[in-house]
Amino acid sequence: MAECCSKSSECGTGCGSQGIGVYADVKDYYGKQLKKTSDLKSNACVSPAKPTPAFIRKALKEVHSEVTSRYYGCGLVVPECLEGCRVLDLGSGSGQDCYVLSQLVGEEGHITGLDMTEEQLEVAEKYIDYHMKKFGYMHPNVDFVKGYIEALQDAGLKENMYDVIISNCVINLSPNKSAVLREAYRVLKDGGELYFSDVYSNKRLPEEVRTHKVLWGECLGGALWWKDLLLLAEEVGFGTPRLVTAHYITIGNKELESLIGDCKFVSATYRLFKIPKSCPRERRQVIYNGAITGFEKMLEFDVNCTFQEGQVAEVDGEIAAILKGSRFAEEFSFQPVVKTQPASTGCCPAVSQVLLCPAVGMWSKPAAISHSHSSSTELG
Ligand SMILES: C[S@@+](CC[C@H](N)C(=O)[O-])C[C@H]1O[C@@H](n2cnc3c(N)ncnc32)[C@H](O)[C@@H]1O
Numbered sequence: 260m261a262e263c264c265s266k267s268s269e270c271g272t273g274c275g276s277q278g279i280g281v282y283a284d285v286k287d288y289y290g291k292q293l294k295k296t297s298d299l300k301s302n303a304c305v306s307p308a309k310p311t312p313a314f315i316r317k318a319l320k321e322v323h324s325e326v327t328s329r330y331y332g333c334g335l336v337v338p339e340c341l342e343g344c345r346v347l348d349l350g351s352g353s354g355q356d357c358y359v360l361s362q363l364v365g366e367e368g369h370i371t372g373l374d375m376t377e378e379q380l381e382v383a384e385k386y387i388d389y390h391m392k393k394f395g396y397m398h399p400n401v402d403f404v405k406g407y408i409e410a411l412q413d414a415g416l417k418e419n420m421y422d423v424i425i426s427n428c429v430i431n432l433s434p435n436k437s438a439v440l441r442e443a444y445r446v447l448k449d450g451g452e453l454y455f456s457d458v459y460s461n462k463r464l465p466e467e468v469r470t471h472k473v474l475w476g477e478c479l480g481g482a483l484w485w486k487d488l489l490l491l492a493e494e495v496g497f498g499t500p501r502l503v504t505a506h507y508i509t510i511g512n513k514e515l516e517s518l519i520g521d522c523k524f525v526s527a528t529y530r531l532f533k534i535p536k537s538c539p540r541e542r543r544q545v546i547y548n549g550a551i552t553g554f555e556k557m558l559e560f561d562v563n564c565t566f567q568e569g570q571v572a573e574v575d576g577e578i579a580a581i582l583k584g585s586r587f588a589e590e591f592s593f594q595p596v597v598k599t600q601p602a603s604t605g606c607c608p609a610v611s612q613v614l615l616c617p618a619v620g621m622w623s624k625p626a627a628i629s630h631s632h633s634s635s636t637e638l639g
Pocket of ligand 1: 285331350354373379426428
């Protein structure tokens with residue numbers, strides 16, 4: 260129990276008294292108690308809401324079965340347009356997502372997985388050579404680092420290093436989520452993106468839920484109220500969180516259900532951009548060039564915003580700045596909004612209208628949030 264306090268100055272997580280014991284408990288849960296996906300005690304870590312694209316299914320098939328057998332993620336953390344990117348995976352576990360992304364970034368790209376649990380890192384590291392051989396790479400483009408997601412500097416990760424950070428069902432486990440977002444922002448390059456799946460609740464969770472070890476370990480007890488994510492993201496300097504997908508979580512365990520009472524949970528994937536300050540936030544017409552592998556016909560950027568190849572779409576100032584200032588810049592052409600032109604597809608509503616996870620009342624009445632996800636629900 261005392262690990263966090265006795266070592267917080269050492270590990271630099273700044274977790275304070277609230278985090279007492281959390282690190283030790285989570286390491287014990289993922290290092291000793293769970294040996295395989297089916298050992299989980301609830302449905303919180305479930306498959307993604309969206310169907311997995313064929314090229315990602317193919318990449319997944321290449322991953323060693325010992326790695327996939329210890330997968331505890333709650334979403335699909337494969338953003339588009341990764342070729343040549345430097346990627347960081349926060350809480351990489353046994354490495355499944357790293358080995359999928361290793362294939363997508365290619366030999367010129369690189370992915371670093373960071374985790375604090377020795378047993379998870381051991382499995383991940385054991386198969387580096389196996390995968391590099393399988394992918395035909397001369398030099399490994401994957402490495403794993405032991406460390407805390409709240410203290411990336413202590414783990415040797417320098418600022419402005421990464422194009423993309425992914426994380427799959429991990430940030431809820433942190434006792435200091437604000438530090439996690441601050442550190443992610445620091446190590447991202449300008450224009451970089453934090454693309455992550457996590458569990459969110461429909462309200463701030465009561466003490467008895469937050470302090471229950473199994474609920475915390477199962478990624479429920481530490482879930483953020485989704486509105487707090489919006490506050491934290493803004494505080495840290497990220498642009499408006501963009502919801503990619505969300506679906507309601509069933510617990511599937513009577514004992515845990517009785518403990519959580521009327522708290523509700525969803526698994527959601529958000530994208531948060533570190534928008535360069537120099538990028539003007541001006542409404543633009545944009546045209547997607549269809550050159551991103553796997554998304555040649557259309558690019559579903561978030562639940563509100565789908566770009567069709569070759570079609571003019573009008574976007575608000577923030578999306579224009581994101582596209583212009585990020586790795587997507589080369590995939591779009593940009594032009595000022597021309598009032599006299601025929602109506603464009605106008606895929607992206609103004610920032611104030613962007614669907615984040617609104618409508619607490621929607622809990623009992625799941626509604627599709629995007630044409631393609633029938634099982635999705637609006638959150639909170
Ligand atoms: C639910 S598992 C997800 C693992 C992996 N992303 C996956 O999809 O299989 C959570 C992982 O995050 C790691 N973790 C939790 N809190 C952490 C922290 N504060 N710093 C570093 N790693 C952490 C755990 O050790 C565990 O491997």
